[in-house]
Amino acid sequence: MKRMLCICAIAGLVPLAACGDDDGDDTTTGDDMGMTDEDMGMTTDEDMGGGDEDMGATDEDMGATDEDMGAPTTGDFTFNLTSFMPHNGQDVYYSLRDSSGAEVASGMDRVMGGSASFSATGVTVAGETYRISFFADVDDDGTCTAPPTDHVWQLTDQTADAAGDLTVAYAHSTDFTASACDDLP
Numbered sequence: 001m002k003r004m005l006c007i008c009a010i011a012g013l014v015p016l017a018a019c020g021d022d023d024g025d026d027t028t029t030g031d032d033m034g035m036t037d038e039d040m041g042m043t044t045d046e047d048m049g050g051g052d053e054d055m056g057a058t059d060e061d062m063g064a065t066d067e068d069m070g071a072p073t074t075g076d077f078t079f080n081l082t083s084f085m086p087h088n089g090q091d092v093y094y095s096l097r098d099s100s101g102a103e104v105a106s107g108m109d110r111v112m113g114g115s116a117s118f119s120a121t122g123v124t125v126a127g128e129t130y131r132i133s134f135f136a137d138v139d140d141d142g143t144c145t146a147p148p149t150d151h152v153w154q155l156t157d158q159t160a161d162a163a164g165d166l167t168v169a170y171a172h173s174t175d176f177t178a179s180a181c182d183d184l185p
Contacts, residue, residue, distance in 0.1 A: 073126040075164025085114040087136040094134035124160040133183035144184035147176040154180035
């Protein structure tokens with residue numbers, strides 16, 4: 001009778017708990033039911049849906065990396081502005097765009113003590129090239145306006161390292177890029 005209940009449980013006709021937990025490990029298995037793999041018609045790994053993942057092994061257990069699996073290595077973006085004393089107390093907005101022009105991160109920080117910092121986690125890809133457009137909101141309207149109203153910059157050909165990280169430091173200059181407003185609010 002127990003074997004019949006267990007076969008019905010495997011088929012989903014009755015709860016598996018009806019088969020019992022004979023060894024006290026809080027799980028009901030074929031062993032608890034007095035059944036072997038052969039009783040269930042399974043004799044090979046393929047019969048049982050074998051394969052390393054099916055057996056609980058992860059890619060890491062097998063020594064595989066994201067690169068081995070074809071997944072890109074992603075990293076963090078860090079952008080530090082220095083010597084920005086002329087913009088103390090002003091907001092600076094940035095946009096980070098990939099080589100297709102798609103925005104992958106954006107933000108705003110207020111310049112304090114002549115510096116501002118931005119960061120975004122997991123947005124850059126190893127070996128990929130990015131452009132950073134940013135402006136100091138001199139007229140305090142939250143919208144990029146071409147110089148001389150706002151001060152606007154753009155850094156192109158910024159490449160993420162092998163770990164996927166992109167870290168850029170920029171010291172204030174008056175070498176403005178009016179067209180960068182196209183990327184900004």
